[in-house]
Amino acid sequence: MSAERQLPILRRGEPYTSVELEPLCDHRTGAVLAQVSQANSGLVSRDLCHQADCWAALQAISFEDAVACCERAADIFMQDELPLGDENQGPEEFVAMQSATTAMPVAMCRRNMTKIEFMLREMKSVLRGLSADDRLCGESFRADGGQDPAYVPRGHSLGVVLPNNSPGVHALWIPAFALRVPLYLRPGTMEPWTPYRISAALRKAGYPAAAINIYPSGHAAGNTLLAKAARGMVFGDAKTTQTWAEQGTVEIHGPGMSKVLLDVEAAGDVDRYMDVITRSIAFNGGRSCVNASSVWTPSGGRELADALARSVATTRPTSLDDPAAALCGFPNATIAEAIHAAIESGLQVPGAEDITARYREGDRLTRVDGTTFLQPTIIWCEDSDHPLANREFLFPYASVIEVPADAMPDRVGNTLVATAITTDPVLIDRFYQSPEIVRLNVGPIPTCEIDWTQPHEGNLFYHLLQRRVFQYEAMPA
Amino acid sequence: MSDLEKRAGLAKVDLDAWTREVVQWHFDPETGCPFWLNFRAKLDWDPAAEVTCFDDLARFGEFQDEWLRGGPVRRWVPKGYADKPIYVFETGGTTGVPKYRIAVDDFRTDYSLFSKGLDDEHFPKGSDWLMLGPSGPRRLRLSIEHLAQVRGGMCYCIDLDPRWVVKITKKGRMRELEEYKRHVVDQALVILRAHENVKCLFTTPKLLEALCEQVSLKQAGITGVFCGGTQMTPQFHRFAREELLEGAAFAPTYGNTLMGLACHKPFDPVDNYSITYHAPQPRAVLQIVDPDDSSQVVPYGECGRVKLTALTKEFFVPNFPERDEATRTPPCEAYPWDGVRDVRPFSRLQSQVVEGVY
Known part of the structure; x- marks a missing residue:
């Protein structure tokens, strides 16, 4: 491998090297890994x-x-x-x-x-x-x-x-x-x-x-x-x-604004679903639009936030080469700093608390092995209008809010994936009818569990093609 | 001392002499404008007596662009030109109260001087021009028209409102932006098809690209393209030469309503398509300065903020920090004074919270 590989523009498959090159660097060392041609x-x-x-x-x-x-x-x-x-x-x-x-x-x-x-x-x-x-x-x-x-x-x-x-x-x-x-x-x-x-x-x-x-x-x-x-x-x-x-x-x-939604029964038996909720928040380093950024429960919100905080806080930053690494870093530290500052700013508004602060080692914003990380963060919000209640960031972040179960379908808002942990047929039907939910999981299915044979956000097939009625009859001899 | 060094030294002497003459004019109660005469009244020094060279203009400090915003615009008219017909031009393409500059003949002088640098083979005398650029209250339309006239031709113009472009761009109405661009280009196509003596074109980089998607410049009979108005990157420059121009001459320029226009150092393959501009000195001077201390000019080869000084008897603007940054380059054969290379919008890194996972 050469020190500076060239990544050309591809025009109809043919390489084209631009006059303008942008270096692509190892975020830890600053070493240039490739010079990338820039198209005008x-x-x-x-x-x-x-x-x-x-x-x-x-x-x-x-x-x-x-x-x-x-x-x-x-x-x-x-x-x-x-x-x-x-x-x-x-x-x-x-x-x-x-x-x-x-x-x-x-x-x-x-x-x-x-x-x-x-x-x-x-x-x-x-x-x-x-x-x-x-x-x-x-x-x-x-x-x-x-x-x-x-x-x-x-x-x-x-x-x-x-x-x-x-x-x-x-x-x-x-x-x-x-x-x-x-x-x-x-x-x-x-x-x-x-x-x-x-x-x-x-x-x-x-x-x-x-x-x-x-x-x-x-x-x-x-x-x-x-x-x-x-x-x-x-x-x-x-x-x-x-x-x-x-x-x-x-x-x-x-932004996916994906959510886990618990009904009254699930809220009373939340330990059973802790793995599903934790995985929904933290899978793939929290980097996907299908990661849950909010958990709604009709009751016991503070206790749920506390349990989740203890659970996600075990995910620690480590070297990117660690086979067990479960947290992504930020190649641009200023973005992590800005997100951290935005959360801290939100916490100044009464009605929210970073529950993870009790359990995590060190600060939310931390640096390990040359990489800047944001450690998983669970925010308890007293109501869904709090500035931190409906946010999505590029790391394991979720708000926990108490919302009456029967109000959830009307207040869910744009949601890429909703995991509704409920057996209530009326509630299921109302979620099913919601035009704001793109993917609906009913039952303890993590929001991040994707069936790639199903449409995601839109349907590429019908985005690119449309069905046409075609009729044919042979010409008379 | 090389010949170029000698010529650079002479250019500096000319600049210093011209600076004295212009400053004395603007601060003479008989000829100066109300703005600078009022400004003088608040100073504890006398520019007319104490400015002896260009470097002395540093004593004015930075020119505040707010001074150009709003009225009365007549405060900028020198008493020495009080009986002349006055043009008022607006600068910029943004919304809000515009900034103004007045003019008598500056735009004609600037473009007559520019005309002398155009080659007659590709910008033939007697041929007509198409002005495919901003119209309305800007000086550019009249300037290009004068350029065509001074070269013995006429100028066909189109309507283009850059403020509308800014407005719909800010609103993210990208399809509408494309439609408007198409509307503008369609006007140009009509002119090109109807008037075969149009051989010269003024346009902006974006409109050049858009025009060339609809028509071959060669087939349209265009032999010379004068391009300006917005940033031109080296990659755009290469793309234009390789894929758009089809042999037409290319004259990139950097300019604005305050400065007039800076010409490009002649194309040289060793520059790798970087474009270096030289101000129309001594009527305007471009310096590259430390962004944190605009009194400090950066060394050759280093990047800094562009600072403009406009020095004519119609309009005096010392030490104006432009919204651009560039690299300082040394004098060249064609222009024995400093140049500015790779001009681009002035940017200071600003952190922004990324919302969402993408």
């Missing part, structure tokens, strides 16, 4: 002018071949040395680099690889799940007779502005390869590794290179990408995603 907005926009050509070229392979490429790419992604810029990169180096630039523990990076692997390997079942059409993968993607379903593209490109938080989320856009929609990606500044590796694996598996475009860049080029691509997908904070929410062509992946 005009270049992205100009390439997207040719999206229809790119799409047409991609139709040269069949749907079945595209799916087969994905399936072959699964092993390649997990095992092979793959081209990355001007050198190759193996899986061990991949997770080491990813950990170094994102401050996610190596073991966690490795676990996230398996999410990508699953998505590639199980592409048929994933598409069946997303489309809810069993015939989709059995015969031909494009029906050619009778009244079989036919699907038409809603556009000739998918532009995706990708996140840095957790590499597993890349699984969400992978089905676009199988659906033969050209991809235009703006990778996260600290985590370009996964999109490059997925693309390299697909190419090695025989997928047409021309359909893959990757543009490391600033926000302006990302905005251009979303504005010019026929269909878009954006991961971002509330402000970023709000910009695109009303555009109609962009699928939004914003």
Whole structure:
């Protein structure tokens, strides 16, 4: 491995080295791991002018071949040395680099690889799940007779502005390869590794290179990408995603505000569900939109907060190389400091208490082995209007609030995943009817337990394709 | 001493002489403007007598841009020009009460001087121009029109309101932004298709990109592009030369309503597409200063905040901290005084709480 690997822009699969390079550094040492070419907005926009050509070229392979490429790419992604810029990169180096630039523990990076692997390997079942059409993968993607379903593209490109938080989320856009929609990606500044590796694996598996475009860049080029691509997908904070929410062509992946909701019976037997709730908050270092950021209970809130605080406080910062590491760090310490300051500021408002402060070793903001961490934090809030009650941060953080069970469905608000621990059929039905809950788990299922064959936040299949009625009758002889 | 060093020394002598002349004009009760004469009344020193060279302007301290906001604008009109027709131009593309500068002939002088640096092969005399940039209360439209006229051509203009662009950008209405850009470019396409003598183009980087997505400059007959108005990165510069211009000459500039326009050091591949600008000295001077102490010029090769001094008899603005930062570069053959390279928006790191997991 050279000291400074070059990560080029990929334009229809061809490398393009920019005049402007951004160093990608090991957050602990400052060592430059790669120089990343930066795309200007005009270049992205100009390439997207040719999206229809790119799409047409991609139709040269069949749907079945595209799916087969994905399936072959699964092993390649997990095992092979793959081209990355001007050198190759193996899986061990991949997770080491990813950990170094994102401050996610190596073991966690490795676990996230398996999410990508699953998505590639199980592409048929994933598409069946997303489309809810069993015939989709059995015969031909494009029906050619009778009244079989036919699907038409809603556009000739998918532009995706990708996140840095957790590499597993890349699984969400992978089905676009199988659906033969050209991809235009703006990778996260600290985590370009996964999109490059997925693309390299697909190419090695025989997928047409021309359909893959990757543009490391600033926000302006990302905005251009979303504005010019026929269909878009954006991961971002509330402000970023709000910009695109009303555009109609962009699928939004914003803050999850996922919640665990207990009914009266569950609240009285909370010890049974402590593992489920703890896992919902802390799994994957609390870095996912499916991590719970709030726990609602009709009673015993302080006691629940206390028990949860004792539970999550056992998750301690450790070296990123520790195989048992369960907490992610912050590659940019100033972000951790700002989050810490925001929580401290919120605690100045009466009605909230950081219960974890009683149990954790050291301060919330701490530094271990050259990495800055925020230790898990459980905040007891006296009511749901407190400034800390409905917040989501990039570490294991949750508020605990007392809310009457029958008021929960009306007050739940936008919630990506709600785990409702209840057997009350009326309450279940009201949660089921709530348009604000995207994914609903009924029973002791951690919020982070994801079935990738089910739609997530939106449905990529129907974001990219629409069903068309197709009728056919042979011409009279 | 090299020839360039000699010429740089002469340029400094000229600058000092011009500084004395301009300061004496603005602080003479017979010729100066009310603003500077009132300013003088509060000083315990006499600029007209005590400013003997450019460096002495440091005694004024930083110019406050709030002084340009609001009225009465006539406080900026020198008594020496009281009987002349006065233009009032607004600066910036932001909302709120605008900043103003007055002008008599400065914009014509600036662009006549700029014209002398344009090559006649690519910016042919007698050809017409398309002004694809901000219109309205800015001096740019009149300036480009004058440039076309002084070179024997006419100038076709379009309507573009940059404040609307800022407003919808701040609101995140990106599709609307694209639609507006398309609306502006459509106006340009109509002109290009209807008037075949249009060979020269003024535009901004973004509009150049947008125009070239709709038309080949070569097929449209454009042979010279004068570009300015916003930041131009090295990557944009390369992209423009390799993928947009199709052989047309490229004249990038850095300027604003206060300064006029700074010309670029001629393209040289060894610069790796970095653009270096040189102010129209002695009428304006650009310095790169320590962001924490604007009286300290940074060494060559170092980055700092851009500081502008505008020095004409129509308008005197000493030590104006611009909203840009850049790298200081030494004099070059074409311009024997300091230059500024890689101009970009001035930014101080500001921490921001990241809400949500992305």
